[in-house]
Amino acid sequence: MLFKRVAINLILICMVVSGAAAQTLSKPANKPILVISGSIQNKNKEKTAEFDREMLIALGLQVVETTNPWYDGKTRFEGVHLDQLMKLVGAKGTTIRIVALNDYVTTIPLDDFKKFKVILAMKRDGNFITVREKGPLFIIYPYDSDPQLQSQTYYTRSAWQVSEIIVE
Helix, strand or coil: CHHHHHHHHHHHHHHHHHCCCCCCCCCCCCCCCEEEEECECCCCECCEEEECHHHHHHCCCEEEEECCCCCCCCEEEEEEEHHHHHHHHCECCCEEEEEECCCCEEEEECHHHHHHCCEEEEEECCEECCHHHCCCCEEECCHHHCHHHCCHHHHHHCCECEEEEEEC
């Protein structure tokens, strides 16, 4: 009996360490601004994980101050680390497809999020980003941190008006 209990605990620990254990996601209290689908383990609505603004804020906002092609000078962006968000939903893929409100679609290697500390920005210079201003969600790389990020490759991955992420 003791051996069986130890074996079960060891299996559970391995599952948690490997990220295989499913997490319970709460449901959005307000209108969702982001839907994540595809190859994910943790869902809160049928086959998707939906997030309202408050749920994303609760994950903790990280700051990226960087120059970029869309605004003059250095801009302060605040948002959720996409690596953290992908871990939360249990993403099991190699790429993600981003779909924007204006139907723009781009594909990003999942490794980018950890390698470059990419954020899903919700604020620009202290204010929530409106749809008119490229919001409510904008993928931001820390462009000034690495010269390779200052290229069309990474600028095209930086979708604004993000509404959906599909893990593939």
